[in-house]
Amino acid sequence: MKIHEYQGRELFARYGIPVQEQAVITRADDAKAAAERMGGFVVVKAQVLVGGRGKAGGVKLAKTPEEAVARARDILGMDIKGELVEKVIITPAAEIRKEYYVGLIMDRTSKKIVLMVTKEGGVEIEELAVTDPEKILKFPIDIRSGIDEDALVAVLTDVFEKPGLIAQAKDTVTKLYNLFVEKDCTLVEINPYSLIEDDQLVALDAKVNFDDNALMKHDDIDAMKNAEEYSRDEVDAKSFGLSFVSMDGEIGCIVNGAGLAMATMDIIKLYGGNPANFLDVGGSSNPDKVLQAIRIILRNPKIKSILINIFGGITRCDDIARGIIMATEQIDIRVPMIIRLVGTNQDEGRGLLEEKGFAVADDLSDAVQKVVAL
Amino acid sequence: MSILINEKTNVLVQGITGRDGAFHARQMVADGTRVVAGVTPGKGGQKLDAVPVYNSVREAKGDHRIDATVIFVPARFAGAAVMEAAEAEIPLIITITEGVPVLEMLEAYHVIREKGLRMIGPNCPGLISPGKSKIGIMPAHIHLPGNIGVISRSGTLTYEVVYNLTRSNMGQSTCVGIGGDPVIGTNFIDALQLFEDDPETAGVVVIGEIGGEDEERTAEFISRSVTKPVVGFISGRTAPPGKRMGHAGAIISGGKGTPEAKVKAFEAAGVPVADKPDQIPALLKERL
Numbered sequence: 153m154k155i156h157e158y159q160g161r162e163l164f165a166r167y168g169i170p171v172q173e174q175a176v177i178t179r180a181d182d183a184k185a186a187a188e189r190m191g192g193f194v195v196v197k198a199q200v201l202v203g204g205r206g207k208a209g210g211v212k213l214a215k216t217p218e219e220a221v222a223r224a225r226d227i228l229g230m231d232i233k234g235e236l237v238e239k240v241i242i243t244p245a246a247e248i249r250k251e252y253y254v255g256l257i258m259d260r261t262s263k264k265i266v267l268m269v270t271k272e273g274g275v276e277i278e279e280l281a282v283t284d285p286e287k288i289l290k291f292p293i294d295i296r297s298g299i300d301e302d303a304l305v306a307v308l309t310d311v312f313e314k315p316g317l318i319a320q321a322k323d324t325v326t327k328l329y330n331l332f333v334e335k336d337c338t339l340v341e342i343n344p345y346s347l348i349e350d351d352q353l354v355a356l357d358a359k360v361n362f363d364d365n366a367l368m369k370h371d372d373i374d375a376m377k378n379a380e381e382y383s384r385d386e387v388d389a390k391s392f393g394l395s396f397v398s399m400d401g402e403i404g405c406i407v408n409g410a411g412l413a414m415a416t417m418d419i420i421k422l423y424g425g426n427p428a429n430f431l432d433v434g435g436s437s438n439p440d441k442v443l444q445a446i447r448i449i450l451r452n453p454k455i456k457s458i459l460i461n462i463f464g465g466i467t468r469c470d471d472i473a474r475g476i477i478m479a480t481e482q483i484d485i486r487v488p489m490i491i492r493l494v495g496t497n498q499d500e501g502r503g504l505l506e507e508k509g510f511a512v513a514d515d516l517s518d519a520v521q522k523v524v525a526l
Numbered sequence: 527m528s529i530l531i532n533e534k535t536n537v538l539v540q541g542i543t544g545r546d547g548a549f550h551a552r553q554m555v556a557d558g559t560r561v562v563a564g565v566t567p568g569k570g571g572q573k574l575d576a577v578p579v580y581n582s583v584r585e586a587k588g589d590h591r592i593d594a595t596v597i598f599v600p601a602r603f604a605g606a607a608v609m610e611a612a613e614a615e616i617p618l619i620i621t622i623t624e625g626v627p628v629l630e631m632l633e634a635y636h637v638i639r640e641k642g643l644r645m646i647g648p649n650c651p652g653l654i655s656p657g658k659s660k661i662g663i664m665p666a667h668i669h670l671p672g673n674i675g676v677i678s679r680s681g682t683l684t685y686e687v688v689y690n691l692t693r694s695n696m697g698q699s700t701c702v703g704i705g706g707d708p709v710i711g712t713n714f715i716d717a718l719q720l721f722e723d724d725p726e727t728a729g730v731v732v733i734g735e736i737g738g739e740d741e742e743r744t745a746e747f748i749s750r751s752v753t754k755p756v757v758g759f760i761s762g763r764t765a766p767p768g769k770r771m772g773h774a775g776a777i778i779s780g781g782k783g784t785p786e787a788k789v790k791a792f793e794a795a796g797v798p799v800a801d802k803p804d805q806i807p808a809l810l811k812e813r814l
Contacts, residue, residue, distance in 0.1 A: 258628060258629070258632065258708070258709075260708045260709060260738045260739075260740075261738075261739065261743075263632055263635050263636065263709060264632075265632075294636065295629060295632050295633050295636075296633055296636055296637070333629065336627050336628070336629050338628065338708075363627055363628045363629065364770070365601065365625045365626060365627045365628060366627035366628070366629070368601070368602060369602075369627065395771075395772040397765075397766070397769050397770075397771060399764070399766065407682075408682055409680060409681045409682025409683060409772075410680065410706060410771055410772025410773040411678070411679065411680020411681065411682065411683030411684070411706065411733070411735055411761050411772075411773070412680065412681075412682040412683040412685075412686055412761075413771070413772060414683075414735060414736070414761040414762040414763075414764075414765060414771055414772075415683050415686070415759075415761040415802070415803065417764045417765075418761060418762070418763040418764050418801075418802075419801075419802050420764075421763070421764045422801055422802060427764060430765070430771055430772065432772040435624075435663075435681075463682045463685045463686055463689070464665065465651070465663055465664055465665050465681065465682060465685055466546075466549075466550075466663055494689065495665050495668065495685065496665050515804070516686065516802070516803065516804065517802060517804055
């Protein structure tokens with residue numbers, strides 16, 4: 153799960169990580185009072201979950217409160233990579249002497265939490281990792297023992313040089329790590345981590361991603377969820393226990409299991425078709441899930457056909473068949489369906505469907521070729 | 527022969543009285559697995575059919591030799607169940623549960639490695655040595671005893687591949703579902719090494735998917751250390767970047783984890799990558 157910068161800054165403040173004052177506004181006129189309070193010279197920043205907002209024109213300087221209103225008016229309502237800007241923050245424009253980068257990630261390979269730190273802040277860190285990987289210092293942390301303070305200071309000394317700055321960075325990294333572990337993050341990033349007046353290091357941006365699996369442990373984080381991260385169909389699907397991702401094709405897919413669902417989309421593409429969605433009905437055998445899946449898929453006006461591909465394990469083919477029959481009785485399925493059923497209780501499932509006049513395939517390639525040819 | 531489990535493996539089921547645990551414990555017994563005991567805290571002394579239930583792993587271990595444990599405990603408690611099995615030094619810990627917090631598994635991973643134990647999963651279908659033992663949730667009837675090893679990050683996609691192998695009369699020595707999460711106990715390389723060392727495995731199918739760089743490292747390992755023929759499959763070739771595709775680990779982020787990089791790495795290591803599961807048997811047969 154992702155959160156907005158302003159939410160990340162609030163979280164940083166709770167953990168004692170230095171951030172600047174901010175005002176979150178949704179109406180451009182409100183920028184005036186906020187900018188006046190902050191001394192007039194401010195930055196207006198779009199709040200979107202996608203990256204690259206700076207390049208898209210979503211971050212602007214304003215020298216006066218009036219200019220702040222104008223810039224806020226420009227940015228609010230902008231479309232940044234398909235995301236509508238509904239909020240901006242107003243924050244003081246600091247005089248920046250130097251920009252660093254500090255980030256923590258969960259590294260799948262080493263099974264460690266890795267601190268990344270560099271003097272080259274303010275740039276896209278993914279790009280720097282490709283062009284100048286040696287400029288990013290990496291410091292692995294074992295979750296069982298936590299941060300080795302002496303080793304951390306040694307790493308930070310290389311980057312921050314002055315004792316005063318090293319001490320501030322050490323304090324920030326420690327608090328960032330506490331946030332990471334306590335709230336089950338997958339990524340915490342300050343870019344830029346900036347040196348401003350009076351030799352003070354502050355977080356001028358905040359990027360925090362959370363482990364979806366751990367949201368059940370953190371009601372406060374779960375409450376920060378933003379509707380714009382997922383489409384309405386994705387949210388609805390989730391409420392029925394379905395895993396759904398919108399795509400831009402015209403063949404609706406209903407599959408059990410994430411790997412098979414991905415492979416099914418791939419094979420559709422291989423035969424020249426285009427999948428409209430990824431949909432995993434999950435492991436359980438509830439006929440209602442099939443009904444809801446069909447309902448959600450049919451909301452998409454582009455849908456021309458539906459492919460149902462089930463390999464029964466825990467999922468029982470007869471339950472899926474019941475779900476399909478229920479759906480045909482309760483909703484108008486305006487497009488043709490190709491059904492492939494194999495595995496647990498396949499004969500019962502096919503029997504039920506064939507009674508109602510459905511043809512059922514047993515070979516996946518056949519089924520895909522049929523649906524693409526429709 | 528087979529890897530990791532065989533007809534003598536004694537199995538414990540953690541979460542045996544739950545809906546999924548009970549269903550699959552019975553299924554495993556029906557498929558010939560030696561399920562010797564179960565654990566559900568507070569239900570010690572009860573029985574599931576003929577299988578005795580204990581309050582803790584340690585208690586069960588007092589009465590039985592346990593070679594492997596399979597965990598069906600809900601996500602909220604699964605991390606603790608894994609640690610309990612590790613503390614009781616169960617050599618093979620298989621976690622079926624989906625949705626376990628990643629940092630809990632990060633900690634368990636290191637504890638289990640240090641103790642010299644092995645974890646499989648989480649978020650996996652388990653493993654099966656056809657005709658000998660099944661520890662997990664896969665439909666046993668699609669399998670056939672034989673000499674092909676199967677390793678996969680997915681569940682039902684593995685069934686699809688096995689179904690095609692069996693239809694081509696290519697039986698399996700062991701099929702291992704390593705799990706779809708970002709942090710898993712046993713990776714492709716670990717399992718490949720076991721198949722390489724198993725005299726009765728002749729060839730291996732590796733079923734990868736988008737996300738992470740495990741497939742890339744596996745390709746390197748194959749070109750260096752695997753003499754047996756390997757055929758690959760990668761799912762998620764049409765997945766949009768930045769979206770999590772069902773599995774917590776299946777996401778293309780920051781240009782990493784792309785299907786193109788994985789296919790390229792496999793091919794560079796001399797591993798043919800099938801475009802669809804029904805091409806796998808022929809690709810493997812050519813190389814055996």
